[in-house]
Amino acid sequence: MIDNENVSFWTYYDLKEAVPIFFGKRAKEEEMETVLVETEIYSCMDENCIGWMRKDFAADDLLCPMCGTEMLLEIKELPKI
Numbered sequence: 001m002i003d004n005e006n007v008s009f010w011t012y013y014d015l016k017e018a019v020p021i022f023f024g025k026r027a028k029e030e031e032m033e034t035v036l037v038e039t040e041i042y043s044c045m046d047e048n049c050i051g052w053m054r055k056d057f058a059a060d061d062l063l064c065p066m067c068g069t070e071m072l073l074e075i076k077e078l079p080k081i
């Protein structure tokens with residue numbers, strides 16, 4: 001048995017629940033907003049290749065992990081790690 005009073009109660013209850021969920025999600029996204037720092041990277045010399053790696057993680061041979069072409073030292077803004 002649903003009367004008008006009950007319907008409005010549940011509608012209000014649902015809204016109350018929905019709002020904190022929405023703001024909770026927003027806060028998390030803002031928290032994840034990353035700080036970019038200028039980072040030395042090795043970037044593939046092949047124009048058609050998007051391969052690159054952080055200098056800290058570069059292999060000793062400095063060859064592109066994707067195509068094997070030599071890579072050049074560059075500066076790229078990357079999320080801080």
Ligand SMILES: [Zn+2]
Nearest residue numbers: 044049051064
């Ligand atoms: Zn490459």
